[in-house]
Amino acid sequence: MANQDKILMSHGSGGSMMSDLIESEFVNAYIDKDIYLGDDATVLDKIKLGDGEKIAMSTDSYVVQPLTFPGADIGRLAVCGTVNDISTSGAKPVALSIGFILEEGLEISVLKEICSSIAKSASEAGVKIVTGDTKVVEHGKCDGIYINTSGIGIVPSGINLSGQNIKPGDVVLISGTIGDHGITIMSCREGLNFSTNLKSDAAPLNSLVADVLKAAPDTRCFRDPTRGGVASALNEFAAQSNVDITINEVEVPLRREVKSACEMLGYDVFQVANEGKMIAIVPPDHADAALSAMRANKYGKESAIIGYVDEVSSSAPKVYVQTEFKTRRILDKLVGEQLPRIC
Amino acid sequence: MANQDKILMSHGSGGSMMSDLIESEFVNAYIDKDIYLGDDATVLDKIKLGDGEKIAMSTDSYVVQPLTFPGADIGRLAVCGTVNDISTSGAKPVALSIGFILEEGLEISVLKEICSSIAKSASEAGVKIVTGDTKVVEHGKCDGIYINTSGIGIVPSGINLSGQNIKPGDVVLISGTIGDHGITIMSCREGLNFSTNLKSDAAPLNSLVADVLKAAPDTRCFRDPTRGGVASALNEFAAQSNVDITINEVEVPLRREVKSACEMLGYDVFQVANEGKMIAIVPPDHADAALSAMRANKYGKESAIIGYVDEVSSSAPKVYVQTEFKTRRILDKLVGEQLPRIC
Numbered sequence: 235m236a237n238q239d240k241i242l243m244s245h246g247s248g249g250s251m252m253s254d255l256i257e258s259e260f261v262n263a264y265i266d267k268d269i270y271l272g273d274d275a276t277v278l279d280k281i282k283l284g285d286g287e288k289i290a291m292s293t294d295s296y297v298v299q300p301l302t303f304p305g306a307d308i309g310r311l312a313v314c315g316t317v318n319d320i321s322t323s324g325a326k327p328v329a330l331s332i333g334f335i336l337e338e339g340l341e342i343s344v345l346k347e348i349c350s351s352i353a354k355s356a357s358e359a360g361v362k363i364v365t366g367d368t369k370v371v372e373h374g375k376c377d378g379i380y381i382n383t384s385g386i387g388i389v390p391s392g393i394n395l396s397g398q399n400i401k402p403g404d405v406v407l408i409s410g411t412i413g414d415h416g417i418t419i420m421s422c423r424e425g426l427n428f429s430t431n432l433k434s435d436a437a438p439l440n441s442l443v444a445d446v447l448k449a450a451p452d453t454r455c456f457r458d459p460t461r462g463g464v465a466s467a468l469n470e471f472a473a474q475s476n477v478d479i480t481i482n483e484v485e486v487p488l489r490r491e492v493k494s495a496c497e498m499l500g501y502d503v504f505q506v507a508n509e510g511k512m513i514a515i516v517p518p519d520h521a522d523a524a525l526s527a528m529r530a531n532k533y534g535k536e537s538a539i540i541g542y543v544d545e546v547s548s549s550a551p552k553v554y555v556q557t558e559f560k561t562r563r564i565l566d567k568l569v570g571e572q573l574p575r576i577c
Numbered sequence: 578m579a580n581q582d583k584i585l586m587s588h589g590s591g592g593s594m595m596s597d598l599i600e601s602e603f604v605n606a607y608i609d610k611d612i613y614l615g616d617d618a619t620v621l622d623k624i625k626l627g628d629g630e631k632i633a634m635s636t637d638s639y640v641v642q643p644l645t646f647p648g649a650d651i652g653r654l655a656v657c658g659t660v661n662d663i664s665t666s667g668a669k670p671v672a673l674s675i676g677f678i679l680e681e682g683l684e685i686s687v688l689k690e691i692c693s694s695i696a697k698s699a700s701e702a703g704v705k706i707v708t709g710d711t712k713v714v715e716h717g718k719c720d721g722i723y724i725n726t727s728g729i730g731i732v733p734s735g736i737n738l739s740g741q742n743i744k745p746g747d748v749v750l751i752s753g754t755i756g757d758h759g760i761t762i763m764s765c766r767e768g769l770n771f772s773t774n775l776k777s778d779a780a781p782l783n784s785l786v787a788d789v790l791k792a793a794p795d796t797r798c799f800r801d802p803t804r805g806g807v808a809s810a811l812n813e814f815a816a817q818s819n820v821d822i823t824i825n826e827v828e829v830p831l832r833r834e835v836k837s838a839c840e841m842l843g844y845d846v847f848q849v850a851n852e853g854k855m856i857a858i859v860p861p862d863h864a865d866a867a868l869s870a871m872r873a874n875k876y877g878k879e880s881a882i883i884g885y886v887d888e889v890s891s892s893a894p895k896v897y898v899q900t901e902f903k904t905r906r907i908l909d910k911l912v913g914e915q916l917p918r919i920c
Binding site: 238239240241242243244245246247252255256259260263264265266269270275276278280281282283284289291292293294295296297328329331332333334335336337338339340341342343345346349350352353356362363364365366367368369370371372374375376377380382384386388574575 | 581582583584585586587588589590595598599602603606607608609612613618619621623624625626627632634635636637638639640671672674675676677678679680681682683684685686688689692693695696699705706707708709710711712713714715717718719720723725727729731917918
């Protein structure tokens, strides 16, 4: 294809073109295949802490536009995103780094606001910011502020979570309404106004993950459905464990205004980004306990059991949606680009 | 001042405006003051490994232009820079993350080359790349490729290096010629051609640091003089330990072509960036052992003892250069911007 020799916006979408780029260029060239399992955080098995604990590490860069939006800003997003990625390994996030790329001409008052938001979010998550870096590029070579947050967490002894652990019969939970972040950014950027109440869900979910793990210690894995939404997260899970996953559409928590916006714009809400939601896959006998624990957490009041895991029924693992009309459709990863730079 | 409310290129120079920004915005807002000592890597004292070892963490973003230049490229720079920062704590670097921000339209062949360079440099340094992230921004919102590398290392038991440990009487060593990287980038960017032999010194210095620590276990601290050059590194040290530092200009290893370029362009070579040099401060009775160890390393053949530490002689700690003409001048941090985006 004509454009396959150049980077396209869709290479950053969280969908299938991004997975292909990661596999063909990065994993192939330099990723340590002994420990990289395709999860959002990598557990460093060889570094042993005192009592059987391990270190988990994760990184994310943030290029969201605009820099502030209802419910959050790039600073809160940067802290919560990496806290959540680390948490998916079952680790307690302990230390973050902040790397800024700043555009010449940026108002220092804007930077100050973002720094204050970083401080508040880190304090809420109980994670320390221990090191940083600052680069400045010429006006027009960045879009105000890009932030990288990297971090480490401590995985308690005996915890071994991965998208590779899923088994037929397992149950799929989500910690609340889907699509809020993506639709907020989109409406903000396009000047649309679906609802004065709609805001980004960006939030640190480390306490929610810890609560679920305590109530349902055999939890298979967690993933926060950010870029590419629930569709990407579940398709990654299905591929990692070679299973089918079916979602019951009517069980999925969804705000009316997000549903309307998606219908109007032709978006599949399952492909819309979230920044404060967690998917958990648990064995069936742990589902109720996991759900209760999620619902008891501040950020999980609208949690629900939304689906289940099956043996693979065709030539390749697939994710299905059982629609409200009792039909079944295949839920694919996003192929092109829905809405760039949502995180 | 009129411009103090906006970000300027000099906020990224590694000089005094960058230090001021770090102190006034980042350290003030969110950096954990219990463990941040102003060094290039932060040792996480509270995470105890099995046998008294500790974790060190560092981060850096790379926005160098052009992406490839004689001797190295942004990929090698990104790996070596973070490996070297981690090494300054005395840690053995073990795991790196790679976060890409890519510009729409970038040739994938360019990305492939950079990835291959990342792989080679990581392999040379003996460090694993364990996790990553990919963002794509619109054409014109980035300059081809920006990379963040973050990483962790393991600090052996009993090692406690910091710019805060320096004492009067200590000796200053450098692992080779200064200014090579900055002058290479400058000549490359401006289309000047000082010498066909001049190239960036970008190199992983973890083995050199380990060799010095073995030979001179009481070494006070290391720092790689990148942005802001030797001037920034030594001024940071002087401030951290409240001491004066004097450099003997005639002892400083310097390529003829770098010297000429600096004279022609009016640069102070002590403020020019290096990407493969390490400064070590050691007690006087360890100086010979440290020098021999440095010289025996592949990347330290031209190492030299270049100065010494004194009690503070005026109202504030200062760095002096004893010139070849036996006069003494104050060596300040870079105030404005010499050459943007050299790393």
